[in-house]
Amino acid sequence: MTSKTSSVKINPARKMLRFTLKKQTPITLLVTAFTLVFCPGAVLREVLDRMDYVSDNLRYDLPLFFPGITAGVFIIAVALTFLLLLTNFGFLFSKRAGDMFHALPLTRNELLFTRVIAAFIGGLFTMTLAYGSLAAMSLLPMVTPLPVIHIITTYLIMVLFLAFLTAFMLIFVVTGGGAFDTILAIGAVNAALPALGAVFISFFENSAHGLDAAYDGLIYTTPFAYTVYKLACHAEGWEASNVLNIERFTIVSALLVLAFTVLMLWICSRLFRVRKSETAGEAYSFKFVPAVLSVLISVAGGYLIGLIMTSNGFESGDFWLFFLPGALLSAVAFGAISTRAFKTVKGSLIKGGIAVALTITIVLSVGFAASVAEDKVPAAESVKSVRPFGHYSVEFTEPEDIALITQIHTTIVENNNEGYPGSTEDYQYEEVPKVLGNIDDMRLTYTLKNGREMRRNYWYSELKAKNLRKDLLALMQTDAFLADYDAAASHKINGHIRLHAAVKTETESNYLLTNKQGKELVALFKKEMLEADVSVFEEECLDLYLEGAEYRRMCVPKSFEETVAYIEALEPFESEEY
Amino acid sequence: MIKTVDLVKRFGDKCALDALNVEIYDGCIYGLVGSNGSGKSTLLRIFSGVYYPDGGTVSVDGYSVWNNPEVKGQIFYLPDSPHFFKNANLNEMADFYSGMYATFDRSEFDRLTTIFPISRTSKIDNMSKGMQRQAALMLAMAARPKYLLLDEAFDGLDPVMRNVLKSLLISGIEGGGMTAVIASHNLRELEDLCDHVALIHEGHIIFSDELEAVRGGIHKVQAAFKEMPPHISFEGMQILKCEKTGSLMQMIIRGEEEEILARINDLDPIFVEAIEPTLEEIFIYEMEAEGYDVKNILG
Numbered sequence: 001m002t003s004k005t006s007s008v009k010i011n012p013a014r015k016m017l018r019f020t021l022k023k024q025t026p027i028t029l030l031v032t033a034f035t036l037v038f039c040p041g042a043v044l045r046e047v048l049d050r051m052d053y054v055s056d057n058l059r060y061d062l063p064l065f066f067p068g069i070t071a072g073v074f075i076i077a078v079a080l081t082f083l084l085l086l087t088n089f090g091f092l093f094s095k096r097a098g099d100m101f102h103a104l105p106l107t108r109n110e111l112l113f114t115r116v117i118a119a120f121i122g123g124l125f126t127m128t129l130a131y132g133s134l135a136a137m138s139l140l141p142m143v144t145p146l147p148v149i150h151i152i153t154t155y156l157i158m159v160l161f162l163a164f165l166t167a168f169m170l171i172f173v174v175t176g177g178g179a180f181d182t183i184l185a186i187g188a189v190n191a192a193l194p195a196l197g198a199v200f201i202s203f204f205e206n207s208a209h210g211l212d213a214a215y216d217g218l219i220y221t222t223p224f225a226y227t228v229y230k231l232a233c234h235a236e237g238w239e240a241s242n243v244l245n246i247e248r249f250t251i252v253s254a255l256l257v258l259a260f261t262v263l264m265l266w267i268c269s270r271l272f273r274v275r276k277s278e279t280a281g282e283a284y285s286f287k288f289v290p291a292v293l294s295v296l297i298s299v300a301g302g303y304l305i306g307l308i309m310t311s312n313g314f315e316s317g318d319f320w321l322f323f324l325p326g327a328l329l330s331a332v333a334f335g336a337i338s339t340r341a342f343k344t345v346k347g348s349l350i351k352g353g354i355a356v357a358l359t360i361t362i363v364l365s366v367g368f369a370a371s372v373a374e375d376k377v378p379a380a381e382s383v384k385s386v387r388p389f390g391h392y393s394v395e396f397t398e399p400e401d402i403a404l405i406t407q408i409h410t411t412i413v414e415n416n417n418e419g420y421p422g423s424t425e426d427y428q429y430e431e432v433p434k435v436l437g438n439i440d441d442m443r444l445t446y447t448l449k450n451g452r453e454m455r456r457n458y459w460y461s462e463l464k465a466k467n468l469r470k471d472l473l474a475l476m477q478t479d480a481f482l483a484d485y486d487a488a489a490s491h492k493i494n495g496h497i498r499l500h501a502a503v504k505t506e507t508e509s510n511y512l513l514t515n516k517q518g519k520e521l522v523a524l525f526k527k528e529m530l531e532a533d534v535s536v537f538e539e540e541c542l543d544l545y546l547e548g549a550e551y552r553r554m555c556v557p558k559s560f561e562e563t564v565a566y567i568e569a570l571e572p573f574e575s576e577e578y
Numbered sequence: 579m580i581k582t583v584d585l586v587k588r589f590g591d592k593c594a595l596d597a598l599n600v601e602i603y604d605g606c607i608y609g610l611v612g613s614n615g616s617g618k619s620t621l622l623r624i625f626s627g628v629y630y631p632d633g634g635t636v637s638v639d640g641y642s643v644w645n646n647p648e649v650k651g652q653i654f655y656l657p658d659s660p661h662f663f664k665n666a667n668l669n670e671m672a673d674f675y676s677g678m679y680a681t682f683d684r685s686e687f688d689r690l691t692t693i694f695p696i697s698r699t700s701k702i703d704n705m706s707k708g709m710q711r712q713a714a715l716m717l718a719m720a721a722r723p724k725y726l727l728l729d730e731a732f733d734g735l736d737p738v739m740r741n742v743l744k745s746l747l748i749s750g751i752e753g754g755g756m757t758a759v760i761a762s763h764n765l766r767e768l769e770d771l772c773d774h775v776a777l778i779h780e781g782h783i784i785f786s787d788e789l790e791a792v793r794g795g796i797h798k799v800q801a802a803f804k805e806m807p808p809h810i811s812f813e814g815m816q817i818l819k820c821e822k823t824g825s826l827m828q829m830i831i832r833g834e835e836e837e838i839l840a841r842i843n844d845l846d847p848i849f850v851e852a853i854e855p856t857l858e859e860i861f862i863y864e865m866e867a868e869g870y871d872v873k874n875i876l877g
Contacts, residue, residue, distance in 0.1 A: 012647065015677030023663065091661075100661040102628040104678050105651035273645070277628050278589060 013110040020118035024084050028122040031080045035126050038076075039069050040133040050142040059144045062137065066146060067232065073130045074158050074231060081123030081166050086182065088115040089173045091280070093182075098280040112174070112272045116265075120166045127162060131155055157234055157249055161227045164257050167264035168223040174271045175289045177282035181338060185284070188293055192300040193221040199303060200366055203314050207370035209416050212443065212457035223260070283338040291351060294334050298355030301330025314363045327359070328352035375413055378446055378454055380406045387445040388475065394484040401478050408471045409444060412458055415467055432460045434541040436472075437555040469534045482526045488552035489518035500545040501567060509572040518548055521566055528560040535559070542567065579603050579639060580625055580725065580759070586633030587620050587781075594620045596781035597634065602759060602774070604724075605751060609772035609789075610761040611861070617781045618761035619658065622727045625759065626655030638725065651679060654723035658730040660714035662702040668713055669698045672720065679721040687720035693742060708734040719746055726750070726758045732767045744771050769857035777861060785864060789857070796860050799829045801842050801850040811845055818863045830855065830863050 047060045091097035101111060135151045137143055169186065176182030197218045205213040219229040234249045271286070279285040305326025306312070306319040313319060331352030335344045380403040387393045388405050396402055432440045439460070446454040475481060489497065497518040499511040513521065539557040542564060546552050556563050580602040587595040594617045602608045610618050623629040624636050627643040627650045635642070641649045662671060668691070676682040691698055694712045696705070702713055711734045718726060726747075732740050748771070750756040762768055768775060769789070776786035796818070802825050816832035825848070831838050835852050842850045855863075 010677060010680045012651075012678045015674075019674055019677065094661075096657070096659045096661040099623065099628055099655070099657040099659075103623075103626040103650065103653070103655040105647040106678075107645050107647055110647070276630065277623070 012105050013114055016104075016106060016110070017114040017118055020088055020115055021121060024087065024118060024122050027083065027087070028080065028125060031076065031083075032126040032129055035073065035076045035130045036133070039073050039130045040137055043069060043134065043137060047137060047140060047143055059142055060140075062143045063146055064144075066134075069134055070131065070154060070158070071232065073127055073134070074161070076130070077123040077127035077158075077162055078165050080126055081119050081162065082169050082186075084119035084122045085116065085166070085169055085173050086179050088119050090179070092173065092176065092275075092285070093178050093280060095278075095280045098277050102277045108273045108275075109269055112269060116166065116170055116268075120163065123162055123166070124159065127158060128155075131158065153249075154234060157231065157254070160254060160257055160261075161231055164223055164261045164264075165227055167261045167268065170268045171264060171271070174268050174275060175284060175286050177279045177285045181283040184337070185289065185293055188297055188300075190222045190224045192296045194218050194225050196296075196300060196303070197221045199313070200362060203363065204366045204370050206313070206315065207367050208374035210412070210456045210458045211370055211373055212455040214453075214455065283340075290334075290338050294331050294338075294348065294351040295355040295358060297334045298327040298331040298352045299359050301333070302327030302352075302355065302359070305329070323359070324356055327356050331355065374416075376454075377406055377409045377413055378448060382448055382450070383446050384449045385447045387443075389439050389441075389443055393443075394481055396478070396480050398478075398480065401475070401480055404471060404475055404478070405444070408442070408468055408475065409456065411467055411471065412442065433469075433537040435476075435536045435539065435555050435557055436460065437541075437543070437553045469537050473532065473534055473536070477530050477532075482529060485522045485525065485546070485552055485554060487550040488546040488548045488554075489522035490515060490548050497546065497548040499547075499567075499570070501542060511567075511570045512573045513570070517570075518546070521546075521563065524563040524566055525554060525556060525560065528563055532557070532559070580636070580757075581638075582621075582624075582634060582636045584634035585621075585624065585631055585636055587617075587624060587629060588632050594781050595624070595631075598778075598781060598783055600776065600783060600786070602757065604757050605755060606757060606773040607747060607751060607771055608757070608759045609765075609768035609775040610759060610778060611763070611765050611768065611775060612761075612778035613763055616763075616778045618763075618778055619729050621778070622655060622657075622729050622759065622761055625725070626650070626653050626727055628655065651681075652724040653727060654679070654718045654721045654725070655727040656714050656718045656729065656731070658733060660710060662710070662713070665701055665703060667699050667701055668696060668716070671702065671713070671717055672698075675717050675721055679723065681722040681724075683720055683722050686722065687716065690716040690720055690746075693746075694739070706734075708736065708739070711735055712739060715743060715746075719750060722750075722754055722756070724756060726756055728758065728760045730762055731760050732762065732764070740767070747771065765858040765861060766856065775857065775861075777865070785861070792857070792860055792864070793854070795832055796855060796863060797831050797833070797835050797838055798853045798855040798859065799831055799838060799842060799850065800826065800853060801829075801845075802826050802848040803845065804848060807845045812841075815841060818866070830859070 043060075043065070050058060050060050091101040104111070106114075135146075135155070138145045138151065172182050172186045172189075176185060198215065201213040201215055201217070205211050219226045230249055230253065275285050284290045302323040303326075306323035309322040309326075310316055310318040328349055329352075331348040332342075332345055335348030335351070336342050338344075380399065383402045383406065385395050385397045386402055386405050387395050388408070396405060441460055442456075442458040444454075444456040444458075448454060497513040497515065499513055499521075500508055501511070502508045536557045536559065539559055541555040541557050544554040544556060544567070546554055556567075558564065580600070582598055582600045585595050585598040585600075586593070598617070598621070600621070610621065612618050620629065624631055625638070625643065627646070630644050637643070638649050638653065643649050643653070663674070666674075672682075672684075672687050676684065694716050696709055696713055696716070702710055705713065715731070718728070731743065735743060747756075747758050751758060760768060760772065765775075772789055774786070774788055775792065777784045804825065806822070806825070806827070815838065817829050818832060819830040821828045839850060839852060
């Protein structure tokens, strides 16, 4: 059928936008007023208390509180936007209102976007006002200022994430048929996906020896999780990123978020176009929504009931005795809530059954993947770098060092295949040798040449560690390992190196070392370490805590006579301030 | 012209409209009659672009209605339960609709406010059902649409307001070139208003014709005889129904009135008269003649 040429002089879409903005003004102003009481109201009160103190150390520490306040403002803006979405799209939940709105001379896209833009503007208005006033406080003399660039980039990221979450929430609004069910769907998806993700990752981790699963993947389970993580990282990261491993929000990240926002809006547009008006007032407008939710809730409900009844996870047989009825019960309960009746029990049981089958499939797949991963040691040639003692430990990049670490890893796996804790009766836990200090686990983090990361984690006490001693000592004698002490042996500008140790007595003493002394001490330690043999693993050690530019624990075996003598010759520094 | 071809609309397993064909010509008042759940409201919602048909087509002046704001701008749909914005008054609603419909006539709205006894500044939410209906009608009439779709238009209106509405509809059609489609389950409301009437049942149009044509072809005749004439005396007449009470005969006969009266006068009655049947009666007789169980259809 053809399309008629327009001769209409008015613009109904613009009128609808203006009208919607006008109608939502009271609630927007109310929430804005509430937000302003919190920010800048409460913050300003703290600031004004410092009117008389403008010296550096008594200023209001805005950078310290900035992430928390920013998060609060953002959460309120998102909540307001969701509230406005529910009210602006109330006609999707009421047949009477639906008749009126759908009969108006607007395309479905015009109707959708005028209403969602109005909701977004409402949230943006509140956020801008509250955040703007917070940023303005940075100019006050009694406030420690924030970098302007950080204020601006944080705002832009907040705007971007507000749009991102608005688009995400809109999917639920468009597919919902009632306000209650829409809220239920959003809650279920955003709680169940990360929770179940964590459960399956944990199961993967526990399914085989040494697996160290990446929980940071959970941030990708829902846009809410991603937003919370990224925003928190950015708000915190302006000064901490150099110290902590905080992922900065890059232009590429922003473009990806923007692309996903556009994608979700496009999906909403397509869904809204085919959405049947007659579904207003029903729980959901599309059959796939309750089906997906039912399966999700069944798995989550079944797991929860299994956990409560047995205190065990998927590994336990007892757990499944409760998981099965729990999943079915959850499916029936969700079906009853959605239909406000018990008319769909049979269908709900089928969905519960699908959920159980799906869970079994995932559990078997994860278990299989874990058993394969358990024995996997990367080829030394494929490794770009490796940190053997955790994410923040020294990084080894030399091929011979990497080969040594993969050799240690191979020995661990082979020992493991001969039986690891729990699998053999005669297994003996081993004490961690003193010389290893706080290295009580082998937390291997490989960065492969293909850009991927591989992590394994073995508790030293669970290993047949005597087989590893020769290689471990060789590792501790590498240049890379010993060079790691250098930072602790050099002081900060105009400062001293601090040393804590219990040398002559059982009581720990404090020492202040010059830069020269620090270097001498570490040089002696390195020299004796290079001369050491595996007998050091049996020795008692001096525990030193060396704090220069960086902080290191250094365990000195008693046989390191020169190092021990050097420390004993030092005069303890006795000061209250120290 | 509004035209449907093999229109189908389903709600789950229920088929609300089943290959329905209708043609509504411009400038008429089209009555859509049927019992509750017959498909009247569904048809109006499809005409107005609220519902998307599951099969067949619907066109207004040759164009599709669905998602077509230019066509929808010529249609005003007033459902049986009109919706107003929360806490809105009549002025605010008029302001809203004036931005939606290019044809919205402020002066006409002002004129209507003098006809309907409704405050322009009171909250519509607080008004009675009848007052709300009047408010909705005022907005609909002021929008001056080419096609006005009214679902149970007279529900909740008092007799005076019913007549006012009828007058407004007639003047709107005569003066403004409007076409009105009125869905109702009450035939009596439509019989002195509609040009064309269609009966819809279980998603099918059972009967559709010009009202005058319907009225002109069927007559209700009462005649009294000293002695009842034999059956054969009425041979050749198209009698749809005949009831005898003593010496009185009441017949529904299809044909020309003068010819029918002449035939009965030849039988030497004590008296004979032709009474104009109601629209409901005509429908009942026509439908019964077609073999339908009319009581169930008209509810």
